[in-house]
Amino acid sequence: MKIEKFSDYEALSNHVAEALIATLQENPSAVICMPTGNSPRRTFELFVSKVKERSIDLSNFFFIGLDEWVGVPSELRGSCAYEFRSLLFEPLGIEDHQFHLFDGTSLDLEGECEMMDAVIQEHGGIDFMVVGIGMNGHIGFNEPGVEFDRYAHIVPLDETTITVGQQYFDQPMKLEYGITLGFNHLLNAQTVYLIANGQKKAEVVKRAAEGPVDSSFPASIMQRHMNGVIAVDAEAASGLSN
Ligand code: PGA
Numbered sequence: 001m002k003i004e005k006f007s008d009y010e011a012l013s014n015h016v017a018e019a020l021i022a023t024l025q026e027n028p029s030a031v032i033c034m035p036t037g038n039s040p041r042r043t044f045e046l047f048v049s050k051v052k053e054r055s056i057d058l059s060n061f062f063f064i065g066l067d068e069w070v071g072v073p074s075e076l077r078g079s080c081a082y083e084f085r086s087l088l089f090e091p092l093g094i095e096d097h098q099f100h101l102f103d104g105t106s107l108d109l110e111g112e113c114e115m116m117d118a119v120i121q122e123h124g125g126i127d128f129m130v131v132g133i134g135m136n137g138h139i140g141f142n143e144p145g146v147e148f149d150r151y152a153h154i155v156p157l158d159e160t161t162i163t164v165g166q167q168y169f170d171q172p173m174k175l176e177y178g179i180t181l182g183f184n185h186l187l188n189a190q191t192v193y194l195i196a197n198g199q200k201k202a203e204v205v206k207r208a209a210e211g212p213v214d215s216s217f218p219a220s221i222m223q224r225h226m227n228g229v230i231a232v233d234a235e236a237a238s239g240l241s242n
Pocket of ligand 1: 037134140
């Protein structure tokens with residue numbers, strides 16, 4: 001794992017957008033996995049504008065959504081599916097057969113997990129994965145105490161995630177469980193970027209990069225990834241020792 005520091009959020013987002021494009025230019029059928037939330041928002045915007053400006057052909061790439069809130073319909077603003085649609089699929093005209101997302105309203109959530117694992121396997125694994133980091137050290141919905149050795153799975157949400165998660169919705173939401181890729185997917189991905197910006201992420205970035213690798217702080221898993229990058233702006237980097 002390495003750490004890449006950028007002057008600000010814009011520079012960080014620009015770098016990740018360029019890295020995504022470089023991956024797709026090298027391998028037009030690359031499998032890309034992205035999160036939702038505040039951290040990747042500018043990366044999505046820059047990626048979309050660069051793809052349009054440079055007329056990059058995305059007709060062969062495949063997209064995987066990192067996670068979803070259980071019980072939240074995909075049409076609702078704040079669901080991960082809504083974010084992927086409005087930030088990526090609609091602006092770029094990505095067709096339905098080019099992505100796979102968890103359905104958080106499925107009555108067979110175990111089946112959703114099995115389907116996700118099968119789809120990733122059929123596509124030959126994830127080439128480029130971007131993840132954020134929660135205020136409790138989660139990645140996706142891999143909450144503190146998660147088993148590292150998991151594929152897609154369903155997780156009871158931590159209090160921090162339930163509280164922080166309200167910001168994404170227009171009205172108070174009952175959030176209890178998440179459905180998420182597991183750390184086997186993360187460790188098997190060719191390249192993984194964990195992105196974080198802002199002063200409030202300084203402490204969690206420090207623990208992810210420099211703390212013990214332990215499931216009590218899930219993002220410490222990044223230290224085990226050969227091609228893992230923790231990419232941060234100056235504020236999020238401010239707690240790091242060097
Ligand atoms: P954020 O969420 O990017 O909105 O800070 C990160 C996360 O909880 O994974």
